[in-house]
Amino acid sequence: MLFHRKIKGEWKKIYPPCGVWQADKNGVRCGDNTMGSRREYYIDDWPEGWRDLGDCQKVNTNINHNGWYENAFLDSRAVIRGRVLQIPGRKGKPIYIPGIYWTDADGVTIYPLDQHDDPKDCAWRADRYAEIAAEQSREDDAKYRAEQEIDECRETIISCRTSMRSLIREIKQARKAFAPAICLALTNTLRQMRRESHKAWKRIQVLERNYWAAVE
Numbered sequence: 001m002l003f004h005r006k007i008k009g010e011w012k013k014i015y016p017p018c019g020v021w022q023a024d025k026n027g028v029r030c031g032d033n034t035m036g037s038r039r040e041y042y043i044d045d046w047p048e049g050w051r052d053l054g055d056c057q058k059v060n061t062n063i064n065h066n067g068w069y070e071n072a073f074l075d076s077r078a079v080i081r082g083r084v085l086q087i088p089g090r091k092g093k094p095i096y097i098p099g100i101y102w103t104d105a106d107g108v109t110i111y112p113l114d115q116h117d118d119p120k121d122c123a124w125r126a127d128r129y130a131e132i133a134a135e136q137s138r139e140d141d142a143k144y145r146a147e148q149e150i151d152e153c154r155e156t157i158i159s160c161r162t163s164m165r166s167l168i169r170e171i172k173q174a175r176k177a178f179a180p181a182i183c184l185a186l187t188n189t190l191r192q193m194r195r196e197s198h199k200a201w202k203r204i205q206v207l208e209r210n211y212w213a214a215v216e
Contacts, residue, residue: 063124068131100129149207
């Protein structure tokens, strides 16, 4: 059975139904003392010919949750889960490989260099990979939402400034042609626009200092 093949340091061959293995050059590296540094690969589906033992909580019942949330809004439909795969090793002894997948997206991620003799140990490792991926996903989501909100705030500031310039011209003309009550109403509208612009600017400063504020 074909497991994997390296050509010039890259995984180049895999069973055709699985699609092409893609190394994640910018992905999270599990560099803490317990995980080491493992390289992950994205493929379309779990490799054909590998035995799929199921989610990590099925393999190891001590894992008592159903996945890690992808975003800060705790949407149970969007979680990342660990998976345990099995391949034959030397002298018939099985080898267990961790993987992860997103419940709301296609494709899976496997860690073929991280090999285990015990399926429960592999399940713990798969769960940890899922946790790390979820942490990165939540952070990316917060950054994206912060960027979107900053753009909206900047559009608000531009719109307010454009309207204020036009309103200032009208106030100058109204002082000669309209009653004081109308002038006061226009002035109050101008003050409100200034407050909105200032509020948007302050929000931008908060988000630029801490993008997590976008999901708090």
